[in-house]
Amino acid sequence: MFEAAEIKHKVDKATFAREEPRLRETLLAAQKTLAEKKPFEVVILLAGLAGAGKGDVLATLNEWLDPRQVDTVDGDDATDEERERPYMWRFWRALPPKGRIGVFVHTWYGDPVAERIGGDLARAALDQRLAEIRRFERMLADEGALVLKFWLHFSKKQQKKRLAKLEKRRATRWRVTKEDWAEHKRYGDVVAVWRHAIRTTNQAHAPWTVVAAADPEFRMLTVAKTLAAALEQRLAGPRQLVTITAPPPIPPVDGKRLLDVVDLSARLGPHEYKRRLAALQGRLNALTREKRFRRHGVVLAFEGPDAAGKGGAIRRVAGAIDARFFRIVPVAAPTDEERAHPYLWRFWRHLPRRGHVTIFDRSWYGRVLVERVEGFAEQDDWLRAYNEINDFEEDLVGDGVILVKFWLAIGQREQLRRFRERQTTGYKRFKIGPDDWRNRKKWEAYTAAANDMFERTSTGLAPWTIVPADDKRHARVAVLEAICKRIEKALG
Amino acid sequence: MFEAAEIKHKVDKATFAREEPRLRETLLAAQKTLAEKKPFEVVILLAGLAGAGKGDVLATLNEWLDPRQVDTVDGDDATDEERERPYMWRFWRALPPKGRIGVFVHTWYGDPVAERIGGDLARAALDQRLAEIRRFERMLADEGALVLKFWLHFSKKQQKKRLAKLEKRRATRWRVTKEDWAEHKRYGDVVAVWRHAIRTTNQAHAPWTVVAAADPEFRMLTVAKTLAAALEQRLAGPRQLVTITAPPPIPPVDGKRLLDVVDLSARLGPHEYKRRLAALQGRLNALTREKRFRRHGVVLAFEGPDAAGKGGAIRRVAGAIDARFFRIVPVAAPTDEERAHPYLWRFWRHLPRRGHVTIFDRSWYGRVLVERVEGFAEQDDWLRAYNEINDFEEDLVGDGVILVKFWLAIGQREQLRRFRERQTTGYKRFKIGPDDWRNRKKWEAYTAAANDMFERTSTGLAPWTIVPADDKRHARVAVLEAICKRIEKALG
Numbered sequence: 001m002f003e004a005a006e007i008k009h010k011v012d013k014a015t016f017a018r019e020e021p022r023l024r025e026t027l028l029a030a031q032k033t034l035a036e037k038k039p040f041e042v043v044i045l046l047a048g049l050a051g052a053g054k055g056d057v058l059a060t061l062n063e064w065l066d067p068r069q070v071d072t073v074d075g076d077d078a079t080d081e082e083r084e085r086p087y088m089w090r091f092w093r094a095l096p097p098k099g100r101i102g103v104f105v106h107t108w109y110g111d112p113v114a115e116r117i118g119g120d121l122a123r124a125a126l127d128q129r130l131a132e133i134r135r136f137e138r139m140l141a142d143e144g145a146l147v148l149k150f151w152l153h154f155s156k157k158q159q160k161k162r163l164a165k166l167e168k169r170r171a172t173r174w175r176v177t178k179e180d181w182a183e184h185k186r187y188g189d190v191v192a193v194w195r196h197a198i199r200t201t202n203q204a205h206a207p208w209t210v211v212a213a214a215d216p217e218f219r220m221l222t223v224a225k226t227l228a229a230a231l232e233q234r235l236a237g238p239r240q241l242v243t244i245t246a247p248p249p250i251p252p253v254d255g256k257r258l259l260d261v262v263d264l265s266a267r268l269g270p271h272e273y274k275r276r277l278a279a280l281q282g283r284l285n286a287l288t289r290e291k292r293f294r295r296h297g298v299v300l301a302f303e304g305p306d307a308a309g310k311g312g313a314i315r316r317v318a319g320a321i322d323a324r325f326f327r328i329v330p331v332a333a334p335t336d337e338e339r340a341h342p343y344l345w346r347f348w349r350h351l352p353r354r355g356h357v358t359i360f361d362r363s364w365y366g367r368v369l370v371e372r373v374e375g376f377a378e379q380d381d382w383l384r385a386y387n388e389i390n391d392f393e394e395d396l397v398g399d400g401v402i403l404v405k406f407w408l409a410i411g412q413r414e415q416l417r418r419f420r421e422r423q424t425t426g427y428k429r430f431k432i433g434p435d436d437w438r439n440r441k442k443w444e445a446y447t448a449a450a451n452d453m454f455e456r457t458s459t460g461l462a463p464w465t466i467v468p469a470d471d472k473r474h475a476r477v478a479v480l481e482a483i484c485k486r487i488e489k490a491l492g
Numbered sequence: 493m494f495e496a497a498e499i500k501h502k503v504d505k506a507t508f509a510r511e512e513p514r515l516r517e518t519l520l521a522a523q524k525t526l527a528e529k530k531p532f533e534v535v536i537l538l539a540g541l542a543g544a545g546k547g548d549v550l551a552t553l554n555e556w557l558d559p560r561q562v563d564t565v566d567g568d569d570a571t572d573e574e575r576e577r578p579y580m581w582r583f584w585r586a587l588p589p590k591g592r593i594g595v596f597v598h599t600w601y602g603d604p605v606a607e608r609i610g611g612d613l614a615r616a617a618l619d620q621r622l623a624e625i626r627r628f629e630r631m632l633a634d635e636g637a638l639v640l641k642f643w644l645h646f647s648k649k650q651q652k653k654r655l656a657k658l659e660k661r662r663a664t665r666w667r668v669t670k671e672d673w674a675e676h677k678r679y680g681d682v683v684a685v686w687r688h689a690i691r692t693t694n695q696a697h698a699p700w701t702v703v704a705a706a707d708p709e710f711r712m713l714t715v716a717k718t719l720a721a722a723l724e725q726r727l728a729g730p731r732q733l734v735t736i737t738a739p740p741p742i743p744p745v746d747g748k749r750l751l752d753v754v755d756l757s758a759r760l761g762p763h764e765y766k767r768r769l770a771a772l773q774g775r776l777n778a779l780t781r782e783k784r785f786r787r788h789g790v791v792l793a794f795e796g797p798d799a800a801g802k803g804g805a806i807r808r809v810a811g812a813i814d815a816r817f818f819r820i821v822p823v824a825a826p827t828d829e830e831r832a833h834p835y836l837w838r839f840w841r842h843l844p845r846r847g848h849v850t851i852f853d854r855s856w857y858g859r860v861l862v863e864r865v866e867g868f869a870e871q872d873d874w875l876r877a878y879n880e881i882n883d884f885e886e887d888l889v890g891d892g893v894i895l896v897k898f899w900l901a902i903g904q905r906e907q908l909r910r911f912r913e914r915q916t917t918g919y920k921r922f923k924i925g926p927d928d929w930r931n932r933k934k935w936e937a938y939t940a941a942a943n944d945m946f947e948r949t950s951t952g953l954a955p956w957t958i959v960p961a962d963d964k965r966h967a968r969v970a971v972l973e974a975i976c977k978r979i980e981k982a983l984g
Contacts, residue, residue: 055814059815061815062811062815063811066803067807067820068822070820071819074816079571080571081571103815311558311560318559319554322547323547323550323553323564325566326564327563328562330560330561337828337829
């Protein structure tokens, strides 16, 4: 794979001088269309061997492109806000919005590959990380991003020559670090791990271009031409989904599904409720003050039909936690900044730091519930969302986040009773509107969507907790108990 | 001022039980209107003596209000991303958008007051910080925010009793820290500094409410009633500007203004240009790699008529800096998240960390230029913007940010020449559109606005650099030179 990049490639200065203006014009024109129409975002990964010219390519890209529409992402030294969240959070927050170009100089390959080279990561663990990366890049492509990855390569001999040359000249001496020479000594290991990483993540929707890096003109023309061609092609054609989606799920032939068998009869008397609520709130409060708790973020997601009691349950949970450590995110229509990013971006941005709790009042499941039923999302999009959501939750849990997902289940009759009560009770009146009555007519469709959702997203790592909620008291206590148990389990 | 809060105030449980449901209903109804119509944001500051019940009030507020629309802001331990930016950045980023309530438990008073109590801040320096705070709160109010500040107070004796009581019970022991007892010992100093801070920042548009805190029921009713009354009043009435704006500026009677006397004849030949550009870019590059540079952020703002050469100058600056350390922010129409915050929020959010450079292509001066001329901002708003901008820049420079503001000055004839050139040259054609021709007709109005701007915002700390730009080569070299000089001066 790398052999072709180690033979002598060269572009003479005259050819380069002839090609450059044409290429720049092509790039600028494409970039102009991109910035104006904002059809998609461009994600460029710039990786390579020490001394192979990442910095030079980056500088020239910024010179040839309109740098006002380019974001360079340097994730070299993670900040504490980044370190306290799942690894991918730092890259999600840096993703360019549609219309812009993001150049990642330090990429999501950085940590896993470096850990493997350093011997801190077993081969199987590396493969697991690479599989995560593949899923992430597929998600980007499915969401419409143009993803291009470059690996700047040369032989060990060429690397030695280059580093020595840089070191000799006073003006460039600072560019060669101890780490570069350390890398040179382990050239074989470095190349072996990268070869494996590149091979297993080289896919049509997020291709690697291995660039022979010894000759600066050859190197730059290769990168620029690859980018220009990819941009023109994508601007000309429509977005293509990478994920071949299976046909929509078919309900079991006997018609019997999970929500049909939930026993909604559970009840809790007011005295028992008061006693258990106080005990559970105290227990949760104590848990959040434990030292070990500071090693975990907590994410709670609440879903369920209108009037299922999500708000009331959330208040009882929030009431148990110091207000400085929780944040409630009501999920409504996305802002325009959120719409300019992949679907899950708006949830990633609210992920808690360690020791903090984020409570989502409705969640990322909106795509496979309301957006599916109301037709806001296309079928292909909500069908692939199941897997994207599973990947997202795996990222969270893998990083030590304690994730609890609640479905508050109520019967159709109980919903009607609550709607009527809301209409007649003064301070509850604001909780009901025409939307609620409209949604109620689609009860069957919402229930089917929920049943499909449980089947596809109740995973071992992130199971759904279905709470019978016809009785609010029972539901609130059940929610608090589930949270306490999950935290206790995580704290060991 | 505090005496009234030290006498024995008490609300009996029966009164409290009677008042609570009514108050909660009022608060919820007001909050509902707030969340739906999003007329303004609510900023609540919750400060008070140790043991006076900040935590309790916060918890009850979250219980009585709909906590899904409330953000609690705890700035206790600043993150490194916060520490590497001006002090106020952490509060700007936490400001609630219109429609939401932000409760600041740690407030912008925190650092200056604590430093003064600890003896690290002279009285004069404290007063300077308090003056900054006054201006910040006035800006919030001018932008429409409802600002309420609470100080929970009790006597030294009451504090001792309270802390001792909390410590005695096992369930509350954790709430009393060493710092609380240390504060108790210095009660007199603490109260003296806060008394001064509260007195000098107590203004109608951002009033302090001193709350007698010994009795929990009295304390909570006072806070909640104050909040409810303020909310209802503001929801009923229109927004009122705090700042009485002076009438719009009148040009000097002889008509002679700054831009009239700029000598646009400066020229630079291509050879000289090449030589000096290379030298300056090298100089700038070396400066950004100095160790001392990592202590400063750099903010560059570029303004000037269309086709003045801002883009070209920015590219020459960017070309000199490692792409990982600069970010170019093209200022266009605000996003809806930006519109939901005070005007300057969209610039605060892009402020660089130390060692980084943010280049604004057009800037916060849009309010007194394009927004003024095109009528996008009301007269009161752009008139008060001059002072807000001066305050903003003082914040930056006071924190060590190196700020350089450029006006690229071109003549009307040169602009016409460039417009025509753009229309006929292939790769430049995308740089001209109908907007440019329309703006050109308003040349006089834009020039007058720019002249007013120089007079009001070219301060000692943040002077304007007016660059004759009829000759692009001359302008680019002048821009680079000004940046180098300012950085050199700052690095000492």
